[in-house]
Amino acid sequence: MVLNYWRRHHWVLLCSLLFSGGLVLAQLSAVYSEQSVLKRLDGLLYDSRLKLTLPYRASTDLPVVIVDIDEKSLQQVGRWPWSRQMVAQMLEQLTAAGASVVAFDVIFSEPERNPVQQVLQGGKQQLSAEMTEELQQLAPALDADQQFARSLENKDVVLGFLFQQEQLAVGQLPESYVAMDSQASQSSASNFAGYVANTAVLQQQSSGTGFINSSPDPDGFIRQAALLIRYQDKVYPSLALEAARLYALANELIVETAPLEQINTIVGVTVGNTRINTDLYGRVLIPYRGPARSFPYISASDALHGMVDKTLLKDAVVFVGTSAVGHADLRSTPVGVQYPGVEVHANVFEGLIYPELIHSHPDWAEALVFLFLIVLGLIMSVLFPVLGPVSLALTGGSLLLLTLGGNLYCWQVLKLDLPLTSSLLLILGLTLLNLIYGFFGASRQKARIKSIFDQYVPPAHIDEMLNHPESVSLDGKRKEMSVLFSDIRGFTTLSEKLTATELKSLLNRYFSPITKTIFEHQGTIDKYVGDMVMAFWNAPLDVKAHAELAVKAGFSMLKITDELSKNFVSDGLPAIDIGVGVNTGEMNVGDMGSEYRRAYTVLGDAVNLGSRLESLTKYYGVRFLVSQVTVQQCPTLSFRTVDKVKVKGKTEAVTIYEPIDPQQLENPHYVAALKQHEQALILYLQQHWTEAEALWIRLQQDSGHKLYSLYLDRINYYRQQPPGADWDGVYTHAEK
Template identity: 45%
Template sequence: MNSSLIPKIYRHFFIGVTITLLVAAIELFSTGAIAQLLNRVEGILYDSRLVLTLPTTPQQFDETVVIIDIDDKSMAEQGRFPWSRSKMAELVSKLTEAGVIVIAFDIFFSEPEINPVSQIESEFPNFINSNKLTINEVKKKIDADSKFANVLSNNDTVLGFLLNNETHQQINPLPSSSVDWMLDDQKNSQFIEFSGAAVNIPTLQNKASGNGFINAHSENDGFIRKASLVHKVGNTLYPSLALEAARLYTLADKIETRSHILNNITLFDGIKFNDQWIQTDEYGKILIPYKGPAGSFTYYSATDILKNKIGESELEGSVAFIGTSAIGLADLRATPVGLQYPGVEVHANIFRGLIHPELLPAQPSWSSGATLLMIVVIGGLLTTLSYQKSARHIVVVTLGIAVLVTLFNFYLWTIEKISLPLFMPLLLITLLSGYYIFVGSIAEMKHSRKIKSMFDQYVPPDHINQLINQSSDLPQQSVKRNMTVLFADIRGFTSLSENMSAHQLSEYLNEYLSATTEIIFKHSGTIDKYVGDMIMAFWNAPLQDDDHAKHGVEAAMAMLKGLSSINQAFLEKNLPAISIGIGLNTADMNVGDMGSKYRKAYTVLGDAVNLGSRVESLTKFYEVAILVTKETMRACPHISFRLIDKVQVVGKTTATELFEPIDFTDSLNTTQLAELSKSEVAMTHYYNKNWQQSLSLLIELESTSVFSSHIYTVFIKRINETNLKTLSKDWNGAFRHQTK
């Protein structure tokens, strides 16, 4: 491993572990305002998940739960609420006649209704004393509370009462409880405890089949997401209205409790009625399985029941919750499925969940441990996958992990009915990704600036962008790779420059170099340097180019063709035309950011580079514009070449074959193709020592050539000057050049 990378690795993983541990600590130890804030955000996510996963068609069951609504219509037709107990008795009687099985009141009757006869007694005492017997009979007969109590006793009814801590205001005694709570389970219990209650008058309370509290407890943000099934008053546990209604519906005599003791603290496990087990948290709470928004249950206006407008078949076998949706009666609650949700419908949702426990989402005791495990896994995964990655890559990884975590959370909720916290894992993902994206963006900016500073003058702009987008390190360290190098020089530049002013010379060179550089850039080349009138360029670095030889030769041919327009511009300015020589070589070279600590440059080095320079210098000797080595020629099958010579340049012991690129093969005419074929035969005869056959072809080519004929003249002279007697036995035809 590169030792320079170790601090970067340590820093990256140290930050990742630190952020992960910080989030884990917040999950474990947050209290006060921080805990409230986290719970509020978690509540928002819980509400969103609940709403998004609500079925379009709620599951139907055998029993029907209905709401008997004391709505604005009922109060307009029957009078302001509270109504007379006689009217309430009539309502219960009509519901029973319609086939309702259980009737639960989200209402309590804490004061007796005034009997009209009692008012007469106070106004006319003498009259009452003389008719005492008759008056008592009338008083008893028209007593509304007695009528209501009588109706309650003949039906399965549950009365609601409100628990509070105002013991000094409690007038009526608490009812008996149907919850069977073992004495051993009462030590240091975690239930919400009350000291008093606003209960129904004994006349009604004692006649009802059951009694249940109607308290609804909202969380810190005011939303009702959980319901307490039991509350503690003294040493007694009291059931909720929905739980008591469920007990009556299932014909259970008692509600059993289960709990366990941990560290001398009683933690609640759940309740059981008629073999129905309901798991709760340690406080006796369940998550409310909301069926849908307000109105998900069937509503019947109380006045329509009283006026016999509802058919008996509609209510047959149902469970009715009597309450109100009227705004004026202030029983509207904030819930995940609605901000003005009737409180009576909250009880209906709880009842539905108790009868069908499969609807109840569980928040198991191990959820905190599962959340911590998820935080650790996510932290390790995201930290590992973000190492040395671009900001764009980190964004993709972050979104992928966030989506997977969310989908897994939704799967547990919808399929397994398990509610796990989602905010803390998402918070960790946000913090980690935010940090790594920020650091990655800064690194990319530095990377971009460094790339531009290194290559801005060397490579085309689109190559700069490609280099910036590369996720790997900068290509600055020297590496060996197969490349193509090009040298181009102006012929006779020294004599040309002697007749120009400094300003003219500057413009002259700038125009030529700019036009030539543009051609090299167009063919994916990299400018190495300018040395006076000489241009040095290479291919296959810094960006990989598998066709580097092809692009190099095509660039050289394009440079040659571009000279006509350059020279035309020079002639218009009364400047001399130029001719150039271009040499190319393809071989393994060293490329990288090289130089001293004071100045560096991205360049290529090696014998292959020097050979390219020697090849360019030979263009003048052979009077051709472009020369390439055999390796370069082999990589360009779409171009026709003419063998120029086999040479041994200064400083080299091996022979190098030189070729002149003529043109794209598809562009050549028959005359050109014929000459190339004849030239190849002549050169083959020459290297096979068939002097006369080679000489006759060369003489013919010298007089008829459509290309530069100087090479034929050179070989005719060599044959004529060759002394066959002194010719070495290992002669291979290579010509040794004595000068560079």
């Protein structure tokens, strides 16, 4: 069984195993390469899955509001950056309306120029000492940075800053409130070489500070956010994480790590009493609430002038940022491309407060995918080649749906993000590979069947069988059919006169046109046995007027034999002649045989009678005999009654006939002879021996036909031994 399987399916099995192995290697490379195609495809599937499940995302009552420095604000107030006095005024308005935490997704990295200092520097030689002193006393009151710094006092405000790969230091780096259970310098958090932070006067008054760096994937889409970044020997929190610390009234953030060779990998961050799982780089998948503006938005100009709904801001966490196109803070995200960066921070913050919203990408996800690819790849590679096209498509489709359903279940219920691309490619690839192989294999098989059975079945039948296999049954069944037997007369003697090569050539030259004419008359070759040809009609496909077609095929075979015989004689070969017998009746037909050899053939008494009829042609001196049932189904043809006989092995008598070639009916002398024979036969059956004898003697003298001599011999016999009054005219043959 195994050897047979390997012999039939080894090519598709090897191709399937190679394809599965290639996918495993591609998945392995994707683990170490951010630029792999699988990673990009996984990103696209991630986006589709996220958007598909957004309607079923759990909602929260967390009051998060975004104050947007939008186009309206720039038109009404002026271009950004605004004076720190205005920012301070806006902050006062927000906190007065009830905001609990305010996080700025902007950086105040340079001090704002004091107008008094500008006047003093520009008019040193023109100002009197008294005027200069008065201006110097006025300077603190007009210092916008000091005003903003004073507004920061006693408020939970988070200022943003930016890490950079370049080695530069702008502004004052904040104090880190991150506590680690290992050395920060050995943590797995992303490391940066420089920063752009806020001015010292603002930083010193700020309750918290967080970086505003984004973490785009290689395709530029922001699907995850870094909560921690390492700079020198310290780890700093993101804007959203620091806002969560202030909102949770926590004094510090606790980072949990696990040792892995030379580094300490990050496994989670604790904010107050809430633990958030992260990947080894301290990142989380962003639990997007929806498309842009899924959070309440307030125009910054409205916030500046106190034109806000205080119920909206009561106990709210406010993120201040910009959606203005010119400020380059619009991001590509799974839920939209022109997505405000400030709203990304808002989504991360909501997930930190409600960690159950965050999906995790476990460290063992890739190992699970590897195992899945190997096991499923092996099963599919072995199983799929033996499935039919419908079963293959249904199985592949079911596996595809099960994989998608399982992945969606893990995402929606277990909150697990598992790679999907390689699994889908495996199922689709192996299904298509086997379908294509099956298609070409079926084509090859059809061609093979056609090449084999074209020798036995008419090409039109083969095409019909291949196009409509449901119309063909190889199972045994009983139906009315017509069978033809043909044999070369004196073949044994003939074969003794020829060499093996000459005999082979003769038979090939004989069988080819004989087979062709049988096919042309919609017959099926059953077998060749020596010089004998056996054919049948009305199977495997139904054939109308099968008896008439069989008789016409017999006529054609006789004409072909006559032409071949002339050619053989001219080629120095013996002349040949054949006998043909046709019978119609109920026969058993089907695929029969043993496990070693089978054949589609016919069996039954009606088949045996057809063979006996062919054997009797030599006895009666005719070339073609058919049964009465065949005659009854050939109303357009003419026949001559030959005899009423009991063949060997049969108890019932049958009337046998000689088919008359339609061309012979054009000869009036032949037609007259037929009528005389029928008259003589009637007289013979009535035991009017003298009258019947006279007619047959006349026919015998005209044609010398052996049939007439047989009847004359029988009359002589019955004169000496009368058959009796109950005689039915039946002649019993003791030999086949």
